[in-house]
Amino acid sequence: MPHFHNAKNSQRMSDSQGFGATRSGRHFLQVPGPTNVPDRVLLAMARPTMDHRSAAFSELTLEILPRLQKVFNATGPAIMFPSSATGAWEASIVNTLSPGDKVLMFDSGVFAGNWKTIAERYGLDIDLVACDWRVGVDPNVIEDKLKADTGHAIKAVMVVHNETSTGITNAIADARAAIDAASHPALYLVDAVSSGGSIEIRHDDWKIDVIVTGSQKGLMLPPGLSFNIVSEKALAMSESSRLPCSYWDWRDMVKANETGFFPYTPATNLMYGLLEALKMMEAEGMAAIYARHARHGEATRRALAAWGVENFCTVPEKSSNTVTAVKMPDGHNADELRKIISDRFDMSLGAGLGPLAGNVFRIGHLGDFNDLTLLGTLAGVEMGLSLAGVPANSGGVAAAMQYLAETAN
Numbered sequence: 272m273p274h275f276h277n278a279k280n281s282q283r284m285s286d287s288q289g290f291g292a293t294r295s296g297r298h299f300l301q302v303p304g305p306t307n308v309p310d311r312v313l314l315a316m317a318r319p320t321m322d323h324r325s326a327a328f329s330e331l332t333l334e335i336l337p338r339l340q341k342v343f344n345a346t347g348p349a350i351m352f353p354s355s356a357t358g359a360w361e362a363s364i365v366n367t368l369s370p371g372d373k374v375l376m377f378d379s380g381v382f383a384g385n386w387k388t389i390a391e392r393y394g395l396d397i398d399l400v401a402c403d404w405r406v407g408v409d410p411n412v413i414e415d416k417l418k419a420d421t422g423h424a425i426k427a428v429m430v431v432h433n434e435t436s437t438g439i440t441n442a443i444a445d446a447r448a449a450i451d452a453a454s455h456p457a458l459y460l461v462d463a464v465s466s467g468g469s470i471e472i473r474h475d476d477w478k479i480d481v482i483v484t485g486s487q488k489g490l491m492l493p494p495g496l497s498f499n500i501v502s503e504k505a506l507a508m509s510e511s512s513r514l515p516c517s518y519w520d521w522r523d524m525v526k527a528n529e530t531g532f533f534p535y536t537p538a539t540n541l542m543y544g545l546l547e548a549l550k551m552m553e554a555e556g557m558a559a560i561y562a563r564h565a566r567h568g569e570a571t572r573r574a575l576a577a578w579g580v581e582n583f584c585t586v587p588e589k590s591s592n593t594v595t596a597v598k599m600p601d602g603h604n605a606d607e608l609r610k611i612i613s614d615r616f617d618m619s620l621g622a623g624l625g626p627l628a629g630n631v632f633r634i635g636h637l638g639d640f641n642d643l644t645l646l647g648t649l650a651g652v653e654m655g656l657s658l659a660g661v662p663a664n665s666g667g668v669a670a671a672m673q674y675l676a677e678t679a680n
């Protein structure tokens with residue numbers, strides 16, 4: 272029998288020692304999601320499950336929804352599904368589009384590719400723009416493609432804001448400006464799964480029609496909730512779109528949500544946690560949260576520079592403030608390094624995904640995170656690089672410390 276958590280003696284399971292084994296101290300969960308869940312949020316969820324048809328539950332929903340809108344600077348509906356973010360990807364498609372519709376997508380990384388696979392499975396006609404994965408999406412291509420589409424065959428432009436597999440943040444406001452420059456009516460769908468709540472995204476100002484996101488990253492919750500933040504234009508499209516849509520139907524959700532209810536059983540305890548997380552975010556303030564992530568992103572990049580290892584992202588202004596993908600020197604395997612770090616220091620780092628497997632490891636620096644969490648994380652990486660015999664200088668942690676100290680106020 273695996274034993275899960277023994278609060279009495281502060282022991283807990285560790286993935287590095289196998290299910291049921293225990294190690295002292297706190298595991299460093301530095302994958303770019305799921306992220307560390309603050310104790311306040313864990314405690315908020317540790318409550319009896321409530322009747323989801325009660326007045327108290329309706330109050331909970333109605334406390335959550337406007338706060339979610341605020342996080343995304345949105346006035347349109349925030350819709351919550353009991354699913355991983357992949358469900359919200361699917362929802363963004365099936366509510367707005369019809370079989371054979373043309374969409375503009377970008378081969379900018381593993382997650383962009385996974386979203387494209389869903390679009391393919393629904394029979395959409397995809398104009399897939401090839402990208403250098405180390406550079407990301409070029410908004411000029413959007414403008415050119417849309418200007419050339421004089422018949423307005425393209426029904427949606429679909430961009431991943433923060434590509435978690437490459438550590439690149441695409442310029443969502445610039446992509447909007449490109450759509451406007453072409454005076455094109457296409458919907459604008461944006462994956463903000465690993466940026467939402469960590470890197471600024473402005474639903475209304477950037478005229479985004481659907482933001483797709485999930486609970487387990489910047490929102491500091493366990494996996495299990497996903498979100499669509501929807502514009503009036505997208506909502507109107509849901510009346511005429513002809514892709515099969517049932518579980519994901521926004522119309523059922525929006526109608527039930529008006530009174531604080533859901534068309535099916537919601538993830539009640541995750542919602543207790545969500546309200547707590549949103550209150551924490553409200554107290555810190557979104558500008559401060561973005562600045563905190565930017566500062567930790569920069570400190571991480573300074574550590575990389577001091578180690579002399581390469582950031583996978585080659586465009587400095589597009590380096591992600593939530594995840595840094597580190598390119599391994601030739602002849603060295605990222606998974607071997609990650610195993611050493613996991614075994615010796617009880618820290619989980621993100622693997623290289625898809626074609627990047629073994630060539631890249633990813634440091635997650637998002638969510639419930641502070642200066643010392645970052646320094647502990649970087650210390651684990653620096654020691655791991657040395658133990659794994661990867662050619663890297665020491666001094667990365669010192670460089671990050673210096674930057675953090677200089678910018679402490």
Ligand SMILES: Cc1ncc(COP(=O)(O)O)c(C=O)c1O
Pocket residue numbers: 304355356357358382431433434435436462463464465485494
């Ligand atoms: C950018 C991005 N989009 C979508 C997903 C898919 O989310 P989920 O695994 O919750 O379905 C992820 C997951 O890491 C992601 O990073």
